[in-house]
Amino acid sequence: MNSMISTRGIARLAWAAALFALVVIVFGAFVRLSNAGLSCPDWPTCYGKVTWPVHEHEVDAANAAFPDRPVESNKAWREQVHRFLAGGLILTTFALAIWSWRRRRDLHGLAAVPLAASVFILFQALLGMWTVTWKLKPIVVMGHLLGGMTTFALLAYSALRLTIPPIANLRFPAAEKDKLWRLTAVGIGLVAVQIALGGWTSSNYAALACGLDFPSCLGQWWPGNMDFHEAFVLWRGIGVNYEGGVLDGSARIAIQLVHRIGAVLVFGHVAFAVVQRAARHVETRPFAVAVGIALLLQVSLGIANVKLGLPLPIATAHNGVAAVLLLSLLALLVRVRTAAR
Incomplete structure (x- = not known):
């Protein structure tokens, strides 16, 4: 006791x-x-x-x-x-x-x-x-x-x-539970990478590099003047004031496009590999709903950031909902864990 x-x-x-x-x-x-x-x-x-x-x-x-x-x-x-x-x-x-x-x-x-x-x-x-x-x-x-x-x-x-206790229902196949665990773990990894890309986008002041244009960018699906090399130089030395950003427009556009591509990959995996599979079983269905709601809200906030010109409340909420999406995926991971994990 x-x-x-x-x-x-x-x-x-x-x-x-x-x-x-x-x-x-x-x-x-x-x-x-x-x-x-x-x-x-x-x-x-x-x-x-x-x-x-x-x-x-x-x-x-x-x-x-x-x-x-x-x-x-x-x-x-x-x-x-x-x-x-x-x-x-x-x-x-x-x-x-x-x-x-x-x-x-x-x-x-x-x-x-x-x-x-x-x-x-x-x-x-x-x-x-x-x-x-x-x-x-x-x-x-x-x-x-x-x-x-x-x-x-x-x-x-x-x-x-x-x-959250692990699933004890013997009718939930062990192979299915193990597969859902792996898919959820991959989803968490993809979300982590996308959060890093979001941080890189924000810290380089590239959130509005495409203006208010979405899903295209400055009227193009793939702008021809992107500079991927400069966009992802991680270390530029110490002593520079980076407030406002130091990259030119072509590098910022490249960062913004990569962040959008990452969002598509995250949405595809989480929605169609994790949520869809978790929704099949009564033991994981509530978790699937939570992940799905957080995912849709996060994508909506990302689009609203661009279309509305990065309003502070929405941009701040975009960070918070990223954490909530991570939390919901962790909850599903815990739910389908085995004793060995």
């Missing part, structure tokens, strides 16, 4: 940590998409303050100390609040990892996942620092997004494993 109670408490903390991570992801997207990523030019303080300059004398002192980056109070609070939230998530993740390790016998190996999250989140904090000190370097910004999603996935997987 004590073991069950302890596991239930860990599950609640894991869900709290996962939801906390989702909030940090969405708020981080809000900060990045509202061009507030460099609104605090130093780290971890903001113009030398624990909070941010508000009063006139504080703003004057900050402007004198950082003449190349005048204070924008309406943006600075966003960046510093995001840092506070990230700090709270680090503490929550550590608490989960410590509790899981102390109850590792009850968790049967699952304790390794929160421990991995606690190690990974420290690297995520470094990426957050480099995002500022390396002035929105695209590879770092993309890595920071992937790091946040990975932390969220580890925390969510811990919570799901402690909540």
